[in-house]
Amino acid sequence: MKRKWQGWVALFLALSLVTAGCTPPPPNAGSAGNQTFVYASTADVVGLSPIKTNDSASARAIDQIYETLFVRDPETMDIKPKLARSYENPDPNTWVIHLRKGIQFHDGIPFNAEAVKYTFDKFRDPKTAAPRASLLKPIDKVEVKDPYTVVIRTKKPYGPMLAALAHSNASIVSPIADKKGDLMKKPVGTGPFKFKKWVQGDKLTLEVNENYWDGKPQLKEVEFRVVPEVSTAISLLETGEVHLIDTLRPENLDRLKNSNKVNVKTKEGTPVTYLGFNMKKGPGKDSDFRRAVAHAINQEELVDALKGVAHPSKGIIGPKVFGYNPEIEKAGYDYDVKKAKDLFNKAGMDGKSVTIMTANTKNYPKLAELVQGQLAKAGLKADIQTLEFGAYLDRNRKGDFEMVIGGWTNSTADGSELLYPQLHSDNIGATNGTQTSIPEADKRINQSRTTTDKEKRLKVLHEANKLLVKEAPWVPLCHDFIVTATTKNVQGLEVDATGQWTLKNVSLK
């Protein structure tokens, strides 16, 4: 009997040795110029055309393959030229953009004004059905003045123009490649990495653009690997099989921070999470009720519970978004349970209950429970209705809820592009789920969009922010931190406040 057991143990040990010997080494660790960088994405890329996609997984890949005319500085968030060299506004409706010379698309076609015109015309054509067409809707005409000068004319002055042109979706595509093939599958841009292979649902591989105009990147290849489960992605990070993950929840942070193989970086970001009211029906119509809720919300407690993935601000436009003024922190409602109770009484909500709708994504379910607890302290019973994201989006568009917990990523980092889609009456029935229609706020939002004067835009956006915080169609719950986790050997990764990053300067030590 003893012999039999010894035999089993020997077999087990032998198998262990065989399997251990066969485990492949983690990718890369090669010398500079021969390194493969692996990013684990929780969602697969939908497609690789900036014109036809509007999801963050696609945008991450698009940011490496294509380039925009302007970009944001990851630290200061100021907009600076990229494929553009400079620009001027001879009048508020005209943008004359001078382009860089000597840049080629990955297919060898020169980048020029024709390419810019082609991209923007295609983007704006209703037949293209670009999901983010609204970004460039204010453009009336794009003209080629000479091979390296493009003139963009708008119907009305368009304040957020540079922010729109710096958006991933406004990346410039190769006209020849677009006409010949399908950019969704075979993208051709001017960026530091070019397309190599894509197994949908599994892995996208990019390779270095040897002729990149702004200095050859140090990485040889970049892989976007689909890993839907965050805990699995963390395991891959710990074994060195991936180098970067960026979709992290508070519950993941303890494991990551305790790991000696991983660097976790956080920075204040542009995304905002809010508690919104249906302004057309139900208790949210009553300003006393909204103020009561605003007084009942303890933002500090919410931020603490999110363990460092969020930061507080009373503003709807938060600290990292253009249009923020620190004065807004004095304008919000203080946490005051007594005031909240009094106002609930005044609004006739004493002993009544409300329903909070939210989606089963991000930190929304957790925040919904915390908000439920805080409202209960002020005497308001709230039921939570957590929906799958598609159903949530549908009901949100229709305004089919009493209260809602949602968010806005602010990927342009411009206040106008937050307030206009979300809280301007033009967008009721679409992006303005709370059906907010406050004429004074509409007026200021319009002003912020129809002037190109930066100082004036800052002023009116702050006024709109103050007005909206006071009227409280939204009570800001928190503003996100952008959290990234990398292996310790990753160097040169720059992440901006919208969560956007480029691997151009990244290397593996």
Next chain:
Amino acid sequence: MANLIVRRLLQLIPLLLGISFIVFISLHLAPGDPASMIGGPTATKEDLASIREDLGLNDSLFTQYLRYIGGVLQGDLGYSYQTQQSVTEAIMIRFPNTFNLSVASIIVATVIGVGAGIISAIKQNTSLDVLSTVGALAGISIPNFWLGSMLILLFAVYWQWFPVAGITSPPWTMQGIKELALPAITLGTGSAALIARMTRSAVLEVIRQDYIRTARAKGVREKNVILLHCMRNAMIPVITVIGLNFGFLLGGTIITEQVFAINGVGRLLIQAIAARDYTMVQGAVLLIATLFVLVNLLVDILYALVDPRIRYE
């Protein structure tokens, strides 16, 4: 036998038509629509209108269904609303992974399940029987999500014997076997428990029959009594359970595919449902239904092979 196969295959046609209709209607009844998911939260009314027009969603439901089914009858499952990829191509990329995982899991489940079931039956009411029964209960009770995560932490992160996730190599290579090992164990454990319970009760039922006593009285070795005389009769319900489980596994194993980042049909289906990608959902469901029918047909054929008394006239 040939009649049975032809009849079953012919039955597939109305079945698939019925399924496609039910799936089509239920998808359109569910809240949310593909345009809204493609446009995302930022889409304006105009953006959504353009996308709807582009996808043909403004046509009547009847027209949309006829258009779809017309394509299917010509062997064209259409294009994904979300990624614009051919549905057939999307499924064919993923199906080998799901198939390999299902085969590996059913092997794990059968070896463990039948083995444990036989031991448990012939050692009835001993500590081995109790161990096997408790093991089966644990196997059914432990959620795949938890088991998968634990196996990863232990065998892939701590000991690094196996890769953490993904399938990159063919299943007949050492690397392929290693990649399939943890997900197959995760997935096979639940099925193994069911098979073990079924095997135990089937063997217990047969082992008390007269012909087994006769075999023993004749002096046939116990091993042969169990494997040749007893198992042959006990296998019919066990094959049914294995076949049903295999059918379910082929339909996609969403949680295991999710945890181990396996690019399979289950994950494709769940993503397509979340994105309201109607054509993709319909294509995947039709494939799963077809496979389920085929696996059941295979099980019926196996019955006849295992038990010559079964005849399909």
